[in-house]
Amino acid sequence: MSEAVKVIVRGRVQGVGFRPFVYQISMEENLAGTVQNNMDGVRITWEGSRVAVRRALKRLETEKPRLSRIDELAVHAAATTGRKGFQIIDSDRSGKSSLVIPVDSAVCSDCLKEMHDPSNFRYRYPFINCTQCGPRYSIIDELPYDRKYTSMVDFRMCSKCEKEYRDPLNRRHHAQPIACDSCGPHxxxxxxxxxxxxxxxxxxxxxxxxxxxxxxxxxxxxxxxxxxxxxxxxxxxxxxxxxxxxxxxxxxxxxxxxxxxxxxxxxxxxxxxxxxxxxxxxxxxxxxxxxxxxxxxxxxxxxxxxxxxxxxxxxxxxxxxxxxxxxxxxxxxxxxxxxxxxxxxxxxxxxxxxxxxxxxxNRPILHAVDDSVVRVGRSVPFFLRRSRGYAPDPINSERNVDGIAALGSQMKNTFAIGRGDQIFVSPHLGDLTAMESMDHYQATLAHVMKWTGVTPRAIAIDKHPYYSTREIAAKLGKPIVEVQHHHAHLVSCMEDNVLKGKCIGVILDGTGYGADGNVWGFEVLYGGTSGYQRLAHLRYTPLPGGDRAVTEPWRNATAMLISLLGDEGRRLAARLFPDQSAGLRVIDRMTGMKLNSPMAGTCGRLFDAVSAIIGLCKVSTYEGEPAILLSECADEGNGQVEPYPYRVTWEETAEIDFSLTLKQIAEDHLHGLSAARISRRFHETVVSVCCSVIHRIACRHPEFGRRVVLSGGSLNNQFLARHLQATLAAGGFDVFTHHRMPCGDGGLCLGQLAVAAEMQVGKT
Structure with missing residues (x-):
């Protein structure tokens, strides 16, 4: 019995050889019809025997090209027409885009084999590619993904390349960057x-x-x-x-x-x-x-x-x-x-x-994209930087995020655009301090908004009054939703794991503007997209010179010791940093008089201080160096390690005090204990503090449940993240970490967007 269907396939289905794949299935199943790229994916019409149509539909999902991803497959009955033959027809560029932007891909084994074959006309050609590999995002000007809308527009195909490009059974059929040495880039x-x-x-x-x-x-x-x-x-x-x-x-x-x-x-x-x-x-x-x-x-x-x-x-x-x-x-x-x-x-x-x-x-790059950086865990890559090969592939959400833009953080920036239930996260854009970085950011944002067809109805930004994203949001002229930095981290991890409702969050971070005007970054929160409570935080200490105390951790360490331990802290600082006697006096005066010394309580600065105290990094040459060196030197030996002493003051918001920890670390170092042993014991102390606080909160508030999310840049520290997750899990908590986005500021926009989407529910 004959039947006809219209099929709409949405997902990553353009620029991945999907149309020739459909053509090949149609030929093998003796189906008539058409396949076409358009602004919402790929449209297929099939007419033939019912058995063949059903088999072809199954093969769409089980045999799809390696770079493709099907997010939605809609099948509608149609009237039979007696059509004969199957065609790939020209793209339809009308309507609003719902396309997924194809990502750049490493060269495939088939192309490498040809490149190394002296008899092949692309022998040693440095730009060989096919529908299963090569540049995509970096060369696309407009969608749908056709050659004339890419940076290959000025390279006219030779007869050999065009023959492959036009052949529906060739793996280079409509491979938009197709070229060879006689007609392509050199x-x-x-x-x-x-x-x-x-x-x-x-x-x-x-x-x-x-x-x-x-x-x-x-x-x-x-x-x-x-x-x-x-x-x-x-x-x-x-x-x-x-x-x-x-x-x-x-x-x-x-x-x-x-x-x-x-x-x-x-x-x-x-x-x-x-x-x-x-x-x-x-x-x-x-x-x-x-x-x-x-x-x-x-x-x-x-x-x-x-x-x-x-x-x-x-x-x-x-x-x-x-x-x-x-x-x-x-x-x-x-x-x-x-x-x-x-x-x-x-x-x-x-x-x-x-x-x-x-x-x-001479093949122009239209959109710059950095290499992605990952660490591989037990099951999935853990992103330190999500960029080439992964971005801007969308993250599916279970909420309506349509028309929400989230502009991310000042450092390690990415932004996010919501369309329907899809969240498009930009490639890594880095630090937004320089004018060139701002120009690059705004150009990338404009392109992604054009490609996704989204005109934002609300803009989410960080609460920090001086982040550059605030200026960009003002230019967009839409309602602005301010999201506290660590609230965004909490919700980012929840969204990453498709968690609804509210969770307890352990947010260990470097820097974030707090609701009280101080610098936050060692937080225990409870909340979700609708809001948060701050349950516990690190005791504040001054940062003399602000950013200078970050790049010169010995200053931060000195201020912590003096602020927390008074005269004893002064004596310890003098012994630890004997070559900085003049600087120690200046820091003492600055912190005492509260001159250019913002108050901070962050995990990043705590790690910096310990790194400086034990002589690993007194002056930093790159972001995160003190904490990285401290975590890398930690003794991974077996057996239990007793944590250093610490205090937690339980008031309306618990305050975590590492005064005794820092005193003991300084004395251990001055008595010659190895940095590896001190670092291991310090890591165990941070884990112990977090877990004991979480346990007490869970006992006081059983209504909070036992779901705990871990987020913040300090959890890039594999030793800390692994031990914290394992200890909480052993205590009966359900622990969730990031796996689709970075845990640091590169994932912040995901949380911002989800919070703003919740706040915009019912608004127009």
Missing amino acids: LSLRSSDGELLGEREDALALAVRGLEKGRTVAVKGIGGFHLACDASNSEAVARLRRCKNRPDKPLAIMARSMEEVRRIAAISDREENVLRSPEAPIVLLEKNKAFTDLLPGALAPGIRTIGVMLPYTPLHHLLFDDGKFSFLVMTSANPSGLPILYRDDCAVHYLGGIADQILTH
């Missing part, structure tokens, strides 16, 4: 002042030779420029650090192959799967014993982990094919505090004196 190598040194194969050969000789080469990838050098060459690494003024911050490396990764790091099957995935993020791995024999410690000084990625563009593979190196440093080329470099003119302007050569190409 490489060029320039000096740091812009002089052309070579093109195509010559450019590649000269760049490889430069890397082998220890030079720094800026390499243009999918989403922007990296600075590359031979990671095994200690002089080259040291020179790159000097030129980029990046003395200690860990550098990510790219390894030739998985075999090379295994030589320098311990790696699990899950970690290998993530490294090999189409998203191809940087994965944090534990260094193994052979690491220091093969690579310089200066790549990631003072820490046990190293950020590793595999080659994810054809160009990366060609560099390793031709070079004698097995590892390359691949670090973002942008100057500190500025957005990623992705335009050639900006690269020449900013990289003079840093890169010796610039290996670039």
Whole structure:
């Protein structure tokens, strides 16, 4: 019996070979009809035997292309017409967009095989791609995803490429970046002042030779420029650090192959799967014993982990094919505090004196996108930075978030746009302090709003009175919803785990503007999208000089000791920091007179202080360095470790006091106890404090339930997060952590958006 259906497929179904996949199914099942891209996904009409139609519908979900994701499959009965044949028809650009923006993907094995085949006309072509791999988000100007709306618009296909592009049974059918050496983009190598040194194969050969000789080469990838050098060459690494003024911050490396990764790091099957995935993020791995024999410690000084990625563009593979190196440093080329470099003119302007050569190409990057950074847990990647390969893929929500925009935080910024029940989170945008960063932010926001077809009806921002996002929100001219920083963290983790109602939240963070005007960041909250109660917090201490106390942790440590311990704290500070006698007197006066010394109670500053007290990091050279070094040195030995003494004062809001902890840590250090033992005991103290407070709250308020969410940037600390989660779980609590978004400020916009959506219910 014959029947006809109209099918609407929504999700990640454009730019992933979905139409040729449908065409192939139709041919095999002898179905007539059409398939078309449009502004709400893919539309299919099928006519044929009922059995064949049912089989084809099942195959849509079970055999879909590897990069596709079906969020909704709507099937409607239609009248039979006796249609013959099946066609892929032109895209329909009418109507409001409900498309999912395709993400950039690592080169696939089929393309690599062709690139290494001397008989293939794309042999050694650095921009080989197909419907299952290559650039997407970074080259799209408008939707739907057609070549004329991408940065490939000016590259006219040759007859060979066009034949593949038009063939519905070819894996390059409507692969929009399709090209070859005769019709597509090509490489060029320039000096740091812009002089052309070579093109195509010559450019590649000269760049490889430069890397082998220890030079720094800026390499243009999918989403922007990296600075590359031979990671095994200690002089080259040291020179790159000097030129980029990046003395200690860990550098990510790219390894030739998985075999090379295994030589320098311990790696699990899950970690290998993530490294090999189409998203191809940087994965944090534990260094193994052979690491220091093969690579310089200066790549990631003072820490046990190293950020590793595999080659994810054809160009990366060609560099390793031709070079004698097995590892390359691949670090973002942008100057500190500025957005990623992705335009050639900006690269020449900013990289003079840093890169010796610039290996670039003439396929424009329309939208810069940083590498994603993950740590692999027991089941899923834990995002430290969600960007290339993952963003702006939407997160589905169980609430109506339509028309809500959330502008995120000042640091590690991402923003979010709500459409229906989908939340589109931008790639990592970083620090918004510089004007260039603000311009980049606003351009990205405008593009995502255009692509999603969303005109915001409400804007969520952080309560901080001086965050740059407040200025952007004012320009948008819509109602503004202010969301307290740590309330947003609480709700972000709840939304990440699809939790409704209210939860207890342990929010351990660096900095957040508090409702009382002080700096919060060590909070126990209870609440949800409708509001929150503050149940417990860290005792406030002054931050002399504000941001200067953050970059010079010895100042923060001194202020804590003096503020909490008085004369005894002064004596301890003098012994701990004997070379800062004049500075100690200034800090004492500043805190005593409350001059430029905001009051703060944050987990980040507490960790900074302990790191400085035990001599790990007295002056910070990159964000989070003191806390990272402290967590990395913690003794992972077996057995119970007794926590340091502490106090909790139980009033309307409990106050956590680490005065006794800091006194004992200072004395332990001065008596020669190892940093590893002190760090382990301190971590156990933080876990003990949090768990004891949660237990007492649960006993006092059984109506709060036993769901606990963990959020905040300090929970990037794997040791702390793991022990806190395990101890709470052992105490009978249901513990939830982030898995779709970062736990730090990179995930803040998700919570902001959910709170604003709740507040806007019923409003127009």
